[in-house]
Amino acid sequence: MGSIDYASTAAPTPEGALERTHRRRAAAMAQPLISERVAAPLREVLIEAGQWRRVPAGQPLFEQGEHCETMWLLLEGSVCLGHHDSQGEWRQFRLAEAGEWMGCAACWLRESHNLRAVAAVDVLAVGMSRAQIDAWAAEDPAAWRAAMESVVDALAELQLQQTRQAVRRESLDALGRVSEWLLDMWRRQGSTVRFIQRKKYVASQLAITPETFSRCLRQLEEEQCISGAGYELQILAPDLLRQKARPRCEDKAAAARAGA
Template sequence: MLSPHAHDWPGDVVALASGTTLMARGEQMSHVLHLDAGRATLGLRAPGGFAQRMGVIEGPCWLNATCAVLGVPALVDAVADTDVAVRRVPLPAFQATLAALPEAARSVLHDVAQGHRQQAELAISRLAKDAEARCAEWLLRHAEPAPETPGTLAVMLNQRKRLIAAQLGIAPETFSRVLRQLRERSLISGSGRVLNLVDLNGLRALAGA
């Protein structure tokens, strides 16, 4: 349905260096991108690198054709691992080609794209849960009797958050985000160097203990 031959599609081919952001999650697209040659990493970026990596793709392949079919922004970021060649098909031209397809073909293509999107959303959800589970496990492992509240447990943040995040295999921004989410769910409290473990059973369930 979408021609595997990139040269069948109108658009310009650009050469981009390794490290170039090819696709950014949440941004509305103006072009549909085909990776003619080279390799790219997909995942969720944070300042300084990827917070979560979802995989590596190699050209030739489409980058955001699913988004164009569904009319939605990208769910993930894509960054070139090598020097790459990317064909940029203007979105109106891509949509015109889709509109020219038989109705049955458009229906099948939409269903396939929707299934792909749902798989990507599930993968992202699992990545987020993995980060929460790792943080919950770390908090339980480092719990000590709270110095100011007898009978409760707390974690003293004696290291910089960046170092703790590195131990957990996540970005510092991800670690801060997960701690905020745990506070919002009343699993922990405190925003300084002392984190109080409010709901031990909830943390154990999150950690899979």
């Protein structure tokens, strides 16, 4: 898999003790990366006993169809979540960013992953297995409950955000979807937007073809909303992008008010 797993289940031998010390040091260095929104008891368990993994860009954190044993918290980097269709084409579902949980539903239900998770850039993640979760629930129910509530809160917020995005996307044409995506990247990265994944994957996520995506970028460049080439763009006019990202229903309502 090309990743480093700092978790140790070895017997308490000198080698096992050394491995645990190494893992604790690695975890302590990554501790500031764990969001304060993660409940304190869960932060402590992740730091002390979590499965710490570094995954190089292009390598999977987990595979579609693989039985899920662990839920993962992404600490650094970005992960492409998607699947291959019947023709073998990659269909991107979304891009997970630092602070997001992955694999929770499959882990909780003891199911297989229905998506593949591939590191878009070098990734650091920390995981907790279902066996660890069950043991913790039996040992300290109150702390476990507080921890799981923080996970559920994060997942609920993410699902709500995804639903809003999906509903909004339905109201946008291709140019509006690309404009909104550029605005989102501008908020995250600043005026210089760097692609961290192939353009056809972005197009798949926006439910448009790669050709349409390229055509929209050319149009936005011609209208001086953006500039650049290849995998780096400059956002020149965020306000113009906001206008183009307005849902069609808003344009019709504005036209109706103007006509009145």
